[in-house]
Each structure stands twice: as structure tokens, then as C-alpha cells.
Amino acid sequence: MPIPSRLATLAAALLALATSPPALAGMGDRPGDFDYYALVLSWSPSFCLSGNGSHAGDPQCGISRPYAFVLHGLWPQFDKGWPESCDSTGNALVPTDLARSMLDIMPSDKLVNHEFEKHGTCSGLDVQGYFGLARRLYTSIRVPPKYTNLGSPLNVSLDQLRGDLLGANPVLTPGMIAVNCDRNGRLVEVHFCFAKDGHPQNCGRNEVQAKMCRQDIVSLPPVRGAVAANAPASAQAGAADTQAADAGQSTSDTVDTFTNHRHRHHRHHNYFNF
Numbered sequence: 001m002p003i004p005s006r007l008a009t010l011a012a013a014l015l016a017l018a019t020s021p022p023a024l025a026g027m028g029d030r031p032g033d034f035d036y037y038a039l040v041l042s043w044s045p046s047f048c049l050s051g052n053g054s055h056a057g058d059p060q061c062g063i064s065r066p067y068a069f070v071l072h073g074l075w076p077q078f079d080k081g082w083p084e085s086c087d088s089t090g091n092a093l094v095p096t097d098l099a100r101s102m103l104d105i106m107p108s109d110k111l112v113n114h115e116f117e118k119h120g121t122c123s124g125l126d127v128q129g130y131f132g133l134a135r136r137l138y139t140s141i142r143v144p145p146k147y148t149n150l151g152s153p154l155n156v157s158l159d160q161l162r163g164d165l166l167g168a169n170p171v172l173t174p175g176m177i178a179v180n181c182d183r184n185g186r187l188v189e190v191h192f193c194f195a196k197d198g199h200p201q202n203c204g205r206n207e208v209q210a211k212m213c214r215q216d217i218v219s220l221p222p223v224r225g226a227v228a229a230n231a232p233a234s235a236q237a238g239a240a241d242t243q244a245a246d247a248g249q250s251t252s253d254t255v256d257t258f259t260n261h262r263h264r265h266h267r268h269h270n271y272f273n274f
């Protein structure tokens with residue numbers, strides 16, 4: 001092959017590598033091999049309004065428990081891209097008691113199992129350690145009461161929403177948080193980024209704010225059901241404190257469309273994609 005042709009072939013190969021998407025699951029992802037965590041809090045009322053009414057029977061969409069922000073998951077991320085499903089044995093099961101213990105902050109035991117299989121297995125932690133860290137980071141986030149006790153629809157600028165969350169969490173800086181909305185400006189979720197040791201850190205290129213939400217105004221549907229007036233101003237206030245009451249209640253028979261989530265930018269996590 002002539003030298004110019006070889007150079008052209010090499011250049012084309014390098015260009016393909018530079019522009020190719022991250023490796024898919026099962027392509028060598030290793031537990032513990034990632035750059036940072038994204039703690040993802042979903043706005044439950046938006047989920048309940050999505051899917052053309054298909055979630056009417058979902059427990060979180062009733063009025064018995066006032067879900068606001070719920071823990072969607074704790075996702076190991078690369079600076080660009082993500083690992084997933086790092087357990088090759090297919091036996092990444094969450095003990096029933098542990099799954100049920102998470103139902104005060106996560107809406108479904110199906111979601112609990114799915115999140116560990118897809119994301120927890122890539123953390124390098126065992127199942128207890130993974131959900132222990134997820135709960136610790138979740139409860140470390142403070143949410144202003146105007147959002148946890150939202151009784152009517154709220155339209156707020158993207159900058160104000162980010163500012164309110166940053167103001168309630170002085171340890172965070174703008175690069176550590178990203179708001180995700182749908183094409184109509186409805187709030188989907190908020191990403192908070194943490195280092196492997198659980199300390200806040202800047203997000204990577206997965207959470208570029210300009211791509212996560214392209215709207216200037218973000219709309220928040222109201223929380224269903226009554227919220228206690230003395231609810232704590234933390235992320236945990238997004239779900240009723242009914243862990244003990246629900247200890248024996250499983251939602252395995254519920255159609256859990258959270259498990260179909262993909263990211264709206266790199267086809268990863270967006271539970272609004274049905």
C-alpha cells in the first residue's frame with residue numbers, strides 16, 4: 001500500500017475512535033473502574049404524568065404517599081460515558097429485606113434490584129455498601145421546603161431552580177449539579193455529582209447543563225397527597241416516612257417503567273422514554 005494511502009487509512013481509523021460512542025455494556029466494564037458518581041433524584045410527579053396515563057396504577061402515583069424527589073439511583077460514571085452491568089454472573093440480586101428497606105426513598109423494589117444490577121455492580125461495593133452509600137448521599141442533599149411541599153404547579157426559571165438547590169447546599173458549586181428537563185420544560189431529575197469517597201465533586205461531560213435542559217423555564221407538577229407540615233427539608237422529605245409500615249409490602253407486581261430509563265443525551269437514563 002502506498003504511503004499516502006496508509007496515512008489516510010490511519011487517519012480515518014483515528015477519527016472513528018475519537019467520534020465513537022462509549023463501549024456498550026458487556027464490553028469489558030470492570031467493577032470499581034469509573035470516575036465519579038451521579039446521584040440522581042427524580043421528580044416523581046413528572047413521572048406520574050408521563051406515559052399517557054399508563055402509570056395511573058403505580059403506587060407512587062396515588063395519594064397515600066406524597067412522593068416529591070425520589071432516589072432514582074447512584075450511577076458510576078466515566079468523565080464521558082458510563083459503565084453498566086458489571087456482574088457477568090447474572091446473579092446480582094438484592095436481598096429482599098434490603099430492597100424493602102429502601103422503599104422509603106425509592107418507589108419500587110423492582111427499581112432497587114434494577115439499579116444494583118445495572119449500576120451498583122460497577123461501583124466495586126457489595127450490595128449493602130452500595131445502598132448504604134446511596135442513602136447517605138441522598139439524605140445529605142437538602143431540598144428547599146418550597147419544592148418538598150409543593151401543593152400546586154410551579155414554574156421557575158432554570159437558573160432559579162439551580163440557585164435554590166445550590167443555596168440549600170452551600171458545599172456544592174455550580175459544576176456539581178445538573179438539572180434534566182423534557183422537551184416541554186417539565187422537570188425530570190436532578191444530578192448531583194460525588195467522588196468515589198462520597199465527597200462532592202464537579203460532574204463530567206455526561207452532565208453538561210446546556211444539553212440536560214434546553215428550556216429557560218422549568219415546570220414542576222404538584223406533589224400528590226398531603227405532606228406533613230413538619231417534613232424535614234432534605235431529599236428524604238420527598239417520600240413519606242413509612243419505611244416500617246411498608247416493611248412487608250412488595251411492589252414486585254407493579255409495572256415499573258423506571259427500569260426502562262435512558263439518559264436523554266447518550267441514550268443511558270431517561271425514564272420518560274417508553
